[in-house]
Amino acid sequence: MIAATIRTTLLVCARWVLDFALPPRCAGCGTIVPDVHSFCAECWKQIEFLGEAGCGVCGLPLQATDSTVCAACLARPPRIARTRSAVAYDELSRGLAIRLKYGRKVAIARTMARYMAPLVQSADSEPILMPVPLHRTRLWSRGFNQSALVVHELSRRLELRSEVLALSRTKRTPPLKGMSPLQRRKAVAGAFRVRDKKAIAGKTVILIDDVLTTGSTAEACARTLKRAGAARVELITWARVVRPVQLMR
Ligand SMILES: [Zn+2]
Numbered sequence: 001m002i003a004a005t006i007r008t009t010l011l012v013c014a015r016w017v018l019d020f021a022l023p024p025r026c027a028g029c030g031t032i033v034p035d036v037h038s039f040c041a042e043c044w045k046q047i048e049f050l051g052e053a054g055c056g057v058c059g060l061p062l063q064a065t066d067s068t069v070c071a072a073c074l075a076r077p078p079r080i081a082r083t084r085s086a087v088a089y090d091e092l093s094r095g096l097a098i099r100l101k102y103g104r105k106v107a108i109a110r111t112m113a114r115y116m117a118p119l120v121q122s123a124d125s126e127p128i129l130m131p132v133p134l135h136r137t138r139l140w141s142r143g144f145n146q147s148a149l150v151v152h153e154l155s156r157r158l159e160l161r162s163e164v165l166a167l168s169r170t171k172r173t174p175p176l177k178g179m180s181p182l183q184r185r186k187a188v189a190g191a192f193r194v195r196d197k198k199a200i201a202g203k204t205v206i207l208i209d210d211v212l213t214t215g216s217t218a219e220a221c222a223r224t225l226k227r228a229g230a231a232r233v234e235l236i237t238w239a240r241v242v243r244p245v246q247l248m249r
């Protein structure tokens with residue numbers, strides 16, 4: 001047990017040293033690049049940066065219109081006042097999200113934070129950054145919350161306050177893939193709890209996650225945060241699944 005711990009520690013140290021000693025590599029394909037935490041020209045061409053495009057509230061692509069907010073958000077304003085994602089979900093951005101969970105964590109978190117940081121433009125000058133929490137059993141098996149690593153990097157970069165433990169996941173949720181919107185809402189209902197209400201009362205909370213798929217999880221977090229007194233909830237993710245059907249909305 002102790003030997004295994006020492007071995008893990010040594011491996012982490014070795015990787016840490018390598019990260020600094022070796023030339024910077026493209027976060028997408030691994031070829032050597034001149035700048036740290038960036039992409040090579042080939043990968044750069046492939047990535048679809050979403051940035052500030054789309055609906056000013058939900059971030060989904062807008063149909064040809066003068067409005068800056070989509071019809072769905074105008075009809076029924078979502079709980080999350082502003083959703084932004086750095087890139088579209090594809091082979092490359094998925095690869096980064098997987099390596100953040102299982103691979104060169106700190107380097108990947110820095111790369112993501114570099115492209116997510118410009119999206120943190122809250123109306124509130126002192127928002128709180130908060131990761132979408134994992135259930136403790138998931139946390140134990142993985143050892144860390146990948147979104148918390150990104151929060152740490154963003155907080156350092158932008159000098160913003162972060163609250164990594166104020167929100168917790170009290171219920172294990174099944175994979176939401178393939179469920180109907182109603183089933184998803186039911187699956188995540190009551191899954192989150194605010195541990196520290198004082199930390200968020202009257203504040204703008206910016207939730208941070210790696211991949212945005214259906215949005216049900218972040219929506220459940222937002223509901224819990226608002227009930228506990230948060231004034232406004234926003235969401236910024238690394239990647240977002242943008243389906244053709246959403247383009248038609
Ligand atoms: Zn590359």
Ligand SMILES: [Zn+2]
Pocket residue numbers: 055056057058059060069070071072073074
């Ligand atoms: Zn919208």
